[in-house]
Amino acid sequence: MTTDGGRPAVAIVSDDALQRHRLQETTGRFGLRPGFSGSPERVLGYEALPEANLWLITLEDEADHPQLFDHLLDHTDAPILFGIDPAPRPGSRDFVRWERRLLEKLEKQLGPLEQTESGEDLAELAEQPSLPTSGMDVELPTWIIPAQPGQQAEEIWILGASLGGPAAVKCFLDHLPPGLPVGFVYAQHIDGNFTDVLARVLGRHAHYRLQRAQEGMRIACGRVTVIPVDKEWGLTADGALTEKDRPWPGPYGPSIDQVLLNFGDHFRGRCHAILFSGMGNDGAVAAPMLRAFGSQIWVQASDTCANSAMPEAVAGTGCTSYSGSPQELARALVRTLADAALVKQTTSQDVT
Numbered sequence: 001m002t003t004d005g006g007r008p009a010v011a012i013v014s015d016d017a018l019q020r021h022r023l024q025e026t027t028g029r030f031g032l033r034p035g036f037s038g039s040p041e042r043v044l045g046y047e048a049l050p051e052a053n054l055w056l057i058t059l060e061d062e063a064d065h066p067q068l069f070d071h072l073l074d075h076t077d078a079p080i081l082f083g084i085d086p087a088p089r090p091g092s093r094d095f096v097r098w099e100r101r102l103l104e105k106l107e108k109q110l111g112p113l114e115q116t117e118s119g120e121d122l123a124e125l126a127e128q129p130s131l132p133t134s135g136m137d138v139e140l141p142t143w144i145i146p147a148q149p150g151q152q153a154e155e156i157w158i159l160g161a162s163l164g165g166p167a168a169v170k171c172f173l174d175h176l177p178p179g180l181p182v183g184f185v186y187a188q189h190i191d192g193n194f195t196d197v198l199a200r201v202l203g204r205h206a207h208y209r210l211q212r213a214q215e216g217m218r219i220a221c222g223r224v225t226v227i228p229v230d231k232e233w234g235l236t237a238d239g240a241l242t243e244k245d246r247p248w249p250g251p252y253g254p255s256i257d258q259v260l261l262n263f264g265d266h267f268r269g270r271c272h273a274i275l276f277s278g279m280g281n282d283g284a285v286a287a288p289m290l291r292a293f294g295s296q297i298w299v300q301a302s303d304t305c306a307n308s309a310m311p312e313a314v315a316g317t318g319c320t321s322y323s324g325s326p327q328e329l330a331r332a333l334v335r336t337l338a339d340a341a342l343v344k345q346t347t348s349q350d351v352t
Contacts, residue, residue, distance in 0.1 A: 147179055162279050281309065
């Protein structure tokens with residue numbers, strides 16, 4: 001049995017109602033369809049079990065339910081995962097890591113669960129008309145000194161996304177005026193074969209040119225550096241991009257958590273992040289660490305996402321300071337940079 005569109009169904013058995021609830025929410029964020037959810041006693045009451053692609057079992061004490069596993073084995077051919085650790089409190093670092101471990105176990109049985117953009121999705125996005133001039137509803141405030149294209153960036157914003165991300169990030173970039181004195185780093189879960197297509201599509205109408213990361217390149221104003229999928233990338237001590245001789249950690253590349261860690265370690269409080277639409281919880285481990293540097297962590301508003309699991313997971317850590325649609329995020333970025341420029345200008349005038 002699968003969901004509409006071929007998504008697997010999962011059945012959940014626990015003697016703790018809170019654990020059933022947390023497992024339902026988590027598996028839903030992974031794109032699985034909620035099927036049966038109930039106590040061991042309810043399962044034993046079925047002569048014909050509800051259909052499911054996988055059964056998740058978490059019990060306070062397995063010895064209290066000796067008949068459960070025999071009943072399941074006699075009535076289903078679907079994989080059975082038991083001994084699942086209890087889910088910690090949502091929003092905690094332990095909870096995020098528990099989710100990651102559960103995802104790994106699920107994918108060993110069901111295959112990759114995260115959905116990403118296809119070539120057809122990107123082709124459809126490329127056919128969208130450019131925004132009219134009146135649609136570009138933000139302008140560069142006069143007190144921001146425009147950055148020259150290619151000027152080395154002193155401040156960067158990491159854009160992290162998964163399913164639904166390309167459309168959201170494109171809308172965000174399309175609503176930015178030219179000349180912002182920041183560089184962008186784009187970490188998008190996607191098939192590596194589509195990275196170059198992604199760069200062409202998203203940069204088509206924006207003032208910011210997208211470029212694939214290259215060895216020795218530096219993050220520059222007026223550009224969006226697209227992080228490759230296959231190998232991990234970081235920065236040298238003097239700020240040059242460098243490819244590491246290892247794949248990204250975790251199930252999907254690029255790892256948004258690792259991008260935040262690698263770039264945050266170099267830029268510290270000058271490295272900020274916006275998490276857009278996507279499945280899973282990538283970014284939820286590293287975002288609080290980045291926030292500890294004094295960085296801004298923003299997320300796309302749930303009701304504007306194709307899939308809100310990723311930004312909601314990051315927001316659940318309590319480290320975010322702003323949430324909005326892609327257009328609102330663009331306007332907020334301009335306001336934030338304008339406020340910082342005005343403070344700097346005022347401070348300079350006071351000193352003189």
